[in-house]
Amino acid sequence: MRPSARVDAAQRLLRALLALWMMLACAALARAGTVVFENVNVVPMDRERVIARTTVIVTDGRVASIGAKAKLPAGTPVIDGKGGWLVPGLADMHNHVTTRDDLLLLLANGVTTMLNMGEATNAFAGRTRIAVNAGEAPGPQIFTALAVDGDPQYGHLVIRTPEEARAIVGIAKTNGYSFIKVYNNLSADAFMALADEARRRGVGVVGHNVKAVGLAKQLAAGQAMVAHVEEFFYGFFPEPPADDPHAPPADAQIAAAIALVQAHGAYVVSDLFTYRTIAAQFGRPEAVAAYLAAPEARYLSPDDRIGWAGSGYQKKPVDLARRVAFEARFVKAMADAGAPLIAGGDAPTIPGLVPGFALHAEIDAMRTAGLTPWQALSAATRTPGEFIAKTVPGAAKSGVIAPGARADLLLVAENPLANPATLRTPLGVMAGGRWHDAAALAAMLAGVAERRGASGR
The missing domain is CATH 2.30.40.10 (Urease, subunit C, domain 1)
Incomplete structure (x- = not known):
C-alpha cells in the first residue's frame, strides 16, 4: 500500500x-x-x-x-x-428523503420534523419511519404521504375509480401514512371520493392541483395543503395568453388566491428556492454542472448525482423569470395577510436541492422576498406544528417550545x-x-x- x-x-x-x-x-x-x-x-x-x-x-x-x-x-x-x-427544531414539510443518510443530513441541519411527499420506499415508510419515530435511530420525526394519480406517466400509484380511491385511503392508513398526496391527473370522481374517505378516516389530503377539479373545489372538499405555490398558476389563476404561455398572473389576482386559502384554513408550501432553482436550469446544462460541483453536493447519494446529471430540465429552454418574481410577491402577500405558509426543501430529487441545506435556502429565499425573520421562521417551525396538529389525529404538539411539546430543539x-x-x-x-x-x-x-x-x- x-x-x-x-x-x-x-x-x-x-x-x-x-x-x-x-x-x-x-x-x-x-x-x-x-x-x-x-x-x-x-x-x-x-x-x-x-x-x-x-x-x-x-x-x-x-x-x-x-x-x-x-x-x-x-x-x-x-x-x-x-x-x-x-428555538424549536425546523420542519421540512415537502421533501423526498428515503434514506437514513439523508435523515442525518436533515438532522445535522437542525431539521427535526419532515414530511415525505411521495415516492417513499416501503422500507422507509414502514421500518425506517417506525424506528426513527420510536427513538431507535437518529433522524427527524417522519410523516409520509402516499402519492396517487390517475395516470402512470409520473410513476405514482394509479387509481381511477371512486371505489379504488376509497380503498387506497384505508390501505394508506393501515401502512402508517398520515397523508394522501393527490397528483395532476386524478379524475374528479376519484378525487371527491378520496377526499370524503380521507376525512372520515382522519387522513390528510395534500398535493397538487388536480386538473379535472381545480384548487377552489379541492380546498372546499377538504384538501388541507397545497404542495407548491406554483400550483396556483395551474389551478386557480387565469390561463396565460397563448402567445405568452409563461406570463405571470396580474398582481391584482393575488388577493383572491389568499382569500381562497384563508376561507378553507388551507396551508401552502413556500418553495421559492425550489422554483427559482428549477427556473435557473431550464435549457442550461452548465447550471446543473454547477449544482453538482457545489460544496453540499458531496453529501449526495450516487443515485441522486446520476439523477441530477440526467435531469430533463436542462434540455428545455424556458424563461420563467417573471413567474419567479411573481411568486416572491405572492408569498410576501400571503405572509403579510397571515395565510399559513409552511417551508419545504423538495430535496433531493430536483438538481440543486440537497436535504437540509435546501430548507435553509428556502428560509433565505423567503427573507429575500421580503418576509421578516419572524414570518420566515414561523413557516419552518410554528406553522408546520399547527398543520400537523390539525391534520394528524393524536400528534404531539410541536413547532413551539412550551410545556408538553415535543422536545425538538435547536441551539x-x-x-x-x-x-x-x-x-x-x-x-x-x-x-x-x-x-x-x-x-x-x-x-x-x-x-x-x-x-x-x-x-x-
Missing part, C-alpha cells in the same frame, strides 16, 4: 471511530429521562418574543418546564447553553429573529428528546460524505 493510501485509510478509520464514539456518547445522554438546558435565551415561537437567560427542563422527550426551578436527581445531564438561543449562537443565518450552524440539536451536540452533528456530515464517496470525487 502506498504511504498516501495508508494515511487515507488511517484517517478514515479515525473518523469512523470518532463518529462511533459520538454516537455512543449521544446515546448515553439520550437514555437519560431528564435533560436540563441552562443559560439559554428561549425563542418559543408561540408569539414574537424572547425569554431571556432561563432554564428549560426536558423529561421523556417533552418540554417539562421553562424557567421553573426543580430539584433534580444527582447526575441529571445539564447542557450549558452559554447564552445561546434555543444556535445568535438570535434567529435578528439573524436567521445562525440557523445554518447549530451548536446542537435535540430531536424527540435525543441530544446531538455540534461535534456529533459534524460527525454525521463527515460520515455521510465518507460513505457516499466524497473522497473519491
Whole structure:
C-alpha cells in the first residue's frame, strides 16, 4: 500500500471511530429521562418574543418546564447553553428523503420534523419511519404521504375509480401514512371520493392541483395543503395568453388566491428556492454542472448525482423569470395577510436541492422576498406544528417550545429573529428528546460524505 493510501485509510478509520464514539456518547445522554438546558435565551415561537437567560427542563422527550426551578436527581445531564438561543427544531414539510443518510443530513441541519411527499420506499415508510419515530435511530420525526394519480406517466400509484380511491385511503392508513398526496391527473370522481374517505378516516389530503377539479373545489372538499405555490398558476389563476404561455398572473389576482386559502384554513408550501432553482436550469446544462460541483453536493447519494446529471430540465429552454418574481410577491402577500405558509426543501430529487441545506435556502429565499425573520421562521417551525396538529389525529404538539411539546430543539449562537443565518450552524440539536451536540452533528456530515464517496470525487 502506498504511504498516501495508508494515511487515507488511517484517517478514515479515525473518523469512523470518532463518529462511533459520538454516537455512543449521544446515546448515553439520550437514555437519560431528564435533560436540563441552562443559560439559554428561549425563542418559543408561540408569539414574537424572547425569554431571556432561563432554564428549560426536558423529561421523556417533552418540554417539562421553562424557567421553573426543580430539584433534580444527582447526575441529571445539564447542557450549558452559554447564552445561546434555543428555538424549536425546523420542519421540512415537502421533501423526498428515503434514506437514513439523508435523515442525518436533515438532522445535522437542525431539521427535526419532515414530511415525505411521495415516492417513499416501503422500507422507509414502514421500518425506517417506525424506528426513527420510536427513538431507535437518529433522524427527524417522519410523516409520509402516499402519492396517487390517475395516470402512470409520473410513476405514482394509479387509481381511477371512486371505489379504488376509497380503498387506497384505508390501505394508506393501515401502512402508517398520515397523508394522501393527490397528483395532476386524478379524475374528479376519484378525487371527491378520496377526499370524503380521507376525512372520515382522519387522513390528510395534500398535493397538487388536480386538473379535472381545480384548487377552489379541492380546498372546499377538504384538501388541507397545497404542495407548491406554483400550483396556483395551474389551478386557480387565469390561463396565460397563448402567445405568452409563461406570463405571470396580474398582481391584482393575488388577493383572491389568499382569500381562497384563508376561507378553507388551507396551508401552502413556500418553495421559492425550489422554483427559482428549477427556473435557473431550464435549457442550461452548465447550471446543473454547477449544482453538482457545489460544496453540499458531496453529501449526495450516487443515485441522486446520476439523477441530477440526467435531469430533463436542462434540455428545455424556458424563461420563467417573471413567474419567479411573481411568486416572491405572492408569498410576501400571503405572509403579510397571515395565510399559513409552511417551508419545504423538495430535496433531493430536483438538481440543486440537497436535504437540509435546501430548507435553509428556502428560509433565505423567503427573507429575500421580503418576509421578516419572524414570518420566515414561523413557516419552518410554528406553522408546520399547527398543520400537523390539525391534520394528524393524536400528534404531539410541536413547532413551539412550551410545556408538553415535543422536545425538538435547536441551539444556535445568535438570535434567529435578528439573524436567521445562525440557523445554518447549530451548536446542537435535540430531536424527540435525543441530544446531538455540534461535534456529533459534524460527525454525521463527515460520515455521510465518507460513505457516499466524497473522497473519491
